[in-house]
Amino acid sequence: MNIEIEELAKEFGATTALMPVSLSIPSGALVSLLGPSGSGKTTLLRVLGGLEFPTSGRVLFDGQDATGLSVQERRAGFVFQHYALFRHMTVFENIAYGLRARPRRSRPTEAEIDRRVHKLLAMIQLPDIARRYPAQLSGGQRQRVALARALAIEPRMLLLDEPFGALDARVRRELRGGLRTIHDQTGLTTIFVTHDQEEAMELSDLVVVMSMGRIEQVGAPREIRARPATRFVAEFIDA
């Protein structure tokens, strides 16, 4: 699904989180939103996911206006910064949550839910943890469960907020490869937020550099390295 962002702005009272920004994301791309803390990355991601409504501007999914769609109607697979796993549910129930939440006529049978959850657990390479609780998992395992839970709803796109932010360097590298693999397997349009330029450059097809609510530059990693559009970009990717 391609995503078109037109003159999108978001204000929180007196703070402007997003200046009007425009951006076009081709279907199936793996895109990173890169920028320092407070630059509006999370806000942009949340507006796309329907968790925040823009002050002005439009969002189009496959050419259709999606600005007014509710969070449930968006069907965006969202991975939260601290994963937001349901702490009182097992890993199995976490992943099954979206399937059970469907209206009765489109809800899969128990057997089908079981099959799908185990398929997702195999996909994230954690086949044996279905009965554990989130508190019994490592950070890396939690992150992968959050990804599986988001994928379970057969989302139209995948949105990840600093998916590797809270992990140590080794796990980080491992999971980067995992995200790339899952992206390539599912072909989902994927947008992830990061403040780590190395991560953005290594992992994504398209990098969106942001600063103070504005988009400074959009381009392939190689292009951004070779021709930074502004002084901010040049300094940020150098850091």
Add this chain to the structure above:
Amino acid sequence: MPADIALPASAPLSARPPRRRARRVTTEPGWFRAALIATVLTLLALLLFLPLWEVFSQALSEGFGAAVASLGNPDARHAILLTLLTALVAVPMNAAFGIAAAWMIAKFDFRGKAFLITLIDLPFSVSPVVAGLCLTLLFGSGSALGAFMIAHGMQVVFAVPGIILATMFVTFPFVARELIPVMQEQGRAEEEAALTLGASGWRTFRTVTLPNIRWALLYGVLLCNARAMGEFGAVAVISGKIRGETITMPLMIEMSYNEYLTVAAFTMAALLASLGLVMLTAKTLLEWRFADQLAARHRH
């Protein structure tokens, strides 16, 4: 990677070094700790166990039969039923209001939030007698609202609705106060996750919000209930103390005591205390039963 590989019994467990009497980080001498523990136990005995013991022994001073007989008195039976009815109405209402208030305060930003928090605490800072007096004035025949309601057949003051209202006012903060910090600590992320997974607002509340607060809610409800059944001051003012009509258990205790009906007073007191102890036991049993879940959640 399967984490539960059974280790042979002889394998050295690096995670668990041999037990050794290590020097503690806290450096209070042993005698000090012993003295502290002794002081606390003595205070507990003096302030909690002795009075409770006294209540029960006074109740049974003329034998078990006399105690039971005192409860068989129609006025006593009415007082017990009225107290149970009051708790049965006031506690669920306050649980519902408490959840709603805590939810708004913890999960949303709006103007006047600090004011709302202060408002919730109001019943804690106002003397129950004053609260009862205010409600009596508000709903009494002297005020426009009271006169209107009485004209339409709704008697609040000196009647059961007044008792319930006063009880609700006094016990309002208990549930909200327990829930607000828990909800604030948990933030909104899990609820938002449920919404992105397609759950409706109601389903999110039922399957994510409520289970996450259930222990705090239980605790708040138990406190609220204990206080609702035990409330004296506000109820004493608004009830008018009509025998056999608006007398609750605490009021009955006082009346019997003033009339030198020792057995009746202390039996009722013992019953009221027992109701509280039953609640406490129920809570402890639940905590014990769900210890695993509690531990799993707190390890976060």
